[in-house]
Amino acid sequence: MDVPFKIDLSGQVAVVTGGTGVIGGMYARALAACGAKVAVLGRSRENGEKVVAEIAADGGEAMAVSANVLDRESLISAREEILAHYGHLNILVNCAGGAVKSAQVPQDYFCEAAEGEDTFFSIDLENVHRELDLNIYGTMLPTQVFGEVLKGQENANIVNISSMSAYHPLTRIPGYSAGKAGVASFTEWCAIYFAKSGIRVNAVAPGFFHTTQNxxxxxxxxxxxxxxxxxxxxxxxxxxxGRIEDLVGGFLYLVDPRGSRFVTGTILPIDGGFHIYQGV
Ligand SMILES: NC(=O)c1ccc[n+]([C@@H]2O[C@H](COP(=O)([O-])OP(=O)(O)OC[C@H]3O[C@@H](n4cnc5c(N)ncnc54)[C@H](OP(=O)(O)O)[C@@H]3O)[C@@H](O)[C@H]2O)c1
Structure with a gap:
């Protein structure tokens, strides 16, 4: 792929959860284009193999691993497969996540709903639970499993994916907003916790991009x-x-210690100014 600017990540090994998706797939391709070896992680190995084939066609090196970010055993197997194949791991990108459609509230403001239409009062909180699990627990668990082997590695770092809904909740998606606020909080917590172990932890907060998910x-x-x-x-x-490739430059800045050696706990908005605008 054409990366907006290149950094040298040769000798480095990254795992990208949700690497089978739109943003994760692009981050996997960007890392590989900069010389990193990349493990593309998703529940479907078949989808991962497609990203691996694209990376190989561009001259990069990658492998597909299958794991569920909510399942510790599958993550441990993926970690062992990566270590057996590449020998070490120093970058974790937590990209698996997203909104659950059935957890959305159909209105911006409370009003009497049309017959058969949900309001906040009738949405099934089990769906919100799944959404919170995927975004928060689905970031924490890979951080536990992969974070353990990042310790002591050169340029050990983690990049999480937050959202505009973490700064101020977006209408209609209360669960997703709470989930991404949780990811932002966890990013800051981890940055402090790991600071003396040499692991930097940051996040990208994408603004609005046209993707399948939204x-x-x-x-x-x-x-x-x-x-x-x-x-x-x-x-x-x-x-x-935004154009999806607009998300690459800021991400590579966070990954590359030559640009961001002293940067940890940052949530970097890439949003055309959305999060600071008050409407007047
Ligand atoms: N799209 C946007 O505009 C936007 C804006 C702000 C933030 N984000 C965030 O950016 C991240 C990526 O979004 P995206 O638009 O690229 O979404 P996407 O295309 O739906 O990709 C998400 C990927 O995550 C994987 N995944 C889902 N559940 C998983 C699980 N339990 N275990 C392992 N992998 C799982 C899926 O692959 P498998 O089906 O193969 O498992 C999927 O390919 C998400 O955290 C999202 O919330 C997106």
């Missing part, structure tokens, strides 16, 4: 944009959605 929130079934989509553009001082 498609239903932004577009009607016939492909026309929902009013929410225009509202997002109007609330972004730079006046557009």
């Amino acid at each position: 498609h239903a929130l932004q577009y009607n079934e016939d492909g026309t944009p929902k009013p929410r989509t225009q509202h997002i553009v109007d609330s972004t001082p730079m006046g557009s959605f």
